[in-house]
Amino acid sequence: MTISEQQIPDRLKQVTNRIEQVCRQHQQSHPTLLAVSKTRSISEIREMYQLGVTQFGENYLQESLEKQQQLIDCDICWHFIGPIQSNKTRSIAEKFQWVHSVDRLKLANRLSNQRPPQLPELNICLQVNIDNESSKSGFSANEVVDAAKAIAQLPRLRLRGLMCIPEPRDNTHDQRQPFAKMQQLLKQINQQLSANIPPLDSLSMGMSSDIEAAVAEGSTIVRVGTALFGPRSTQSSTT
Numbered sequence: 001m002t003i004s005e006q007q008i009p010d011r012l013k014q015v016t017n018r019i020e021q022v023c024r025q026h027q028q029s030h031p032t033l034l035a036v037s038k039t040r041s042i043s044e045i046r047e048m049y050q051l052g053v054t055q056f057g058e059n060y061l062q063e064s065l066e067k068q069q070q071l072i073d074c075d076i077c078w079h080f081i082g083p084i085q086s087n088k089t090r091s092i093a094e095k096f097q098w099v100h101s102v103d104r105l106k107l108a109n110r111l112s113n114q115r116p117p118q119l120p121e122l123n124i125c126l127q128v129n130i131d132n133e134s135s136k137s138g139f140s141a142n143e144v145v146d147a148a149k150a151i152a153q154l155p156r157l158r159l160r161g162l163m164c165i166p167e168p169r170d171n172t173h174d175q176r177q178p179f180a181k182m183q184q185l186l187k188q189i190n191q192q193l194s195a196n197i198p199p200l201d202s203l204s205m206g207m208s209s210d211i212e213a214a215v216a217e218g219s220t221i222v223r224v225g226t227a228l229f230g231p232r233s234t235q236s237s238t239t
C-alpha cells in the first residue's frame with residue numbers, strides 16, 4: 001500500500017467531520033459527498049468505495065470510461081463534471097447518471113436526444129459563471145433563468161439544479177457570497193418553472209478549499225478531490 005492510500009480513511013474522516021460541523025452550526029441538511037476522482041488510480045477509487053463513498057465525479061471522458069470498465073463490479077453513481085465538447089455528448093449521455101457542467105443550450109439538446117430510452121432520465125445541473133470570469137464557462141446569472149426554463153422541458157433530462165466554481169477567495173466569509181447568489185438563482189428559477197415541472201433540488205457547490213462556505217449556504221452536493229485523495233500529481237490527464 002502506498003502512503004497516499006494509507007491516508008484515505010483519515011482524509012475521508014476529516015472531510016465528513018468538516019461537513020458535519022458546519023451542518024450543525026448552520027442547521028443545514030447533509031450534502032451528498034461527491035468524490036472527485038480525476039487522475040486517481042483504480043485502487044484509490046476502490047479504497048474510497050470500500051469506505052462507503054458511492055458517488056464519483058470525473059472530468060476527462062476517455063479516462064473516465066476506462067475507469068468505469070475496470071470498476072464495473074462496484075455500484076458507483078458516476079457524475080461528469082468537466083468541460084464538454086459537443087462531439088462527446090453521446091458517450092456522456094450513455095455512461096453517466098449526472099452531468100454538472102451543462103453550459104449551453106446546444107449541449108442540453110444533444111444530451112436529451114442521445115440519452116438511451118431504456119435508461120432513467122439524465123440528471124443535469126447548469127453551470128453558472130457566478131463571478132463573470134472571462135476564463136470560465138457557464139451561463140451568466142442573467143441567462144440561466146431562461147435557459148433553465150427551456151432545458152427543464154427536454155424529455156430525456158431531469159434538470160436538478162445549478163453548479164458553480166467561484167473565483168478563489170481567501171476566507172469563509174468572502175467565499176459565501178457567490179454561493180448565496182446561487183441559492184437566490186435557484187429560488188428564482190423555481191418560482192418561474194411551470195407547474196408540471198418538478199422543482200430544482202440541487203446546488204452542486206463547494207470544493208476542498210470552500211466546503212464550509214458552500215455548506216453554510218445550502219450546498220446539496222460538495223465536489224471534493226484534494227481533501228479526500230491528497231494533492232494531485234498532475235494538473236490534467238493526457239486524455
Ligand SMILES: *Cc1c(COP(=O)(O)O)cnc(C)c1O
Binds near residue numbers: 038165207223225227
Ligand atoms: C477538480 C475539480 C473539483 C475538486 O477540486 P479539489 O480542489 O481537488 O477538491 C471539483 N469540481 C470540479 C469541476 C473540478 O474540476
